[in-house]
Amino acid sequence: MADAASARRLPDPPRRPLPSSDSTIARSTQLDSVIHERTRLAIVSALAANERLSFVELKSLLDATDGNLSAHARKLEDAGYITARKRFEGRVPRTEYELTQDGRAALERYVEHMEALIRVARGG
Numbered sequence: 001m002a003d004a005a006s007a008r009r010l011p012d013p014p015r016r017p018l019p020s021s022d023s024t025i026a027r028s029t030q031l032d033s034v035i036h037e038r039t040r041l042a043i044v045s046a047l048a049a050n051e052r053l054s055f056v057e058l059k060s061l062l063d064a065t066d067g068n069l070s071a072h073a074r075k076l077e078d079a080g081y082i083t084a085r086k087r088f089e090g091r092v093p094r095t096e097y098e099l100t101q102d103g104r105a106a107l108e109r110y111v112e113h114m115e116a117l118i119r120v121a122r123g124g
Contacts, residue, residue, distance in 0.1 A: 034079045035110045039064060039072045044107050047082060047099035055095040073097060081106055 035041050042062050046053060053061070059069050076082045081103030085096045099107075 031113055032106055032110050034075060034081065035106055037072070037075075039068065040076055041110075043069075043072060043076060043097070044081060044099060044103055047097060048104060048107055052096045052098045055097070058097065076103070079103075079106075 035044055039062065043058060046058060046061055055069065055073075058064070058073075059066065062069065064072075073082065073084065077084055079102075080100060082097050082099055085098070087094055087096075
């Protein structure tokens with residue numbers, strides 16, 4: 001006789017194999033962990049829609065703290081996805097960020113991967 005815990009357990013849902021024709025999923029089952037984090041995805045997306053944004057503009061747009069934005073921007077910069085240009089306007093420091101070609105390509109791969117996952121989830 002099965003114990004109470006196993007008697008209440010629902011069977012695992014059937015697993016459908018991923019379509020081999022979907023090269024995005026076939027290439028990798030893992031999303032780009034650098035971009036996948038919410039704040040970093042927002043930074044890269046904002047920069048994809050704008051030629052460049054200042055630290056202050058990004059901070060306001062994302063409603064992020066100085067430290068949070070700095071840490072995430074540094075990760076993206078270390079990955080080669082964005083560049084930071086620091087300069088002074090008078091005595092006030094100004095940092096501007098731009099998306100690199102590698103960053104744009106990484107975002108495009110990420111979006112394609114997400115679209116492929118959505119297609120699979122919808123059964124299409």
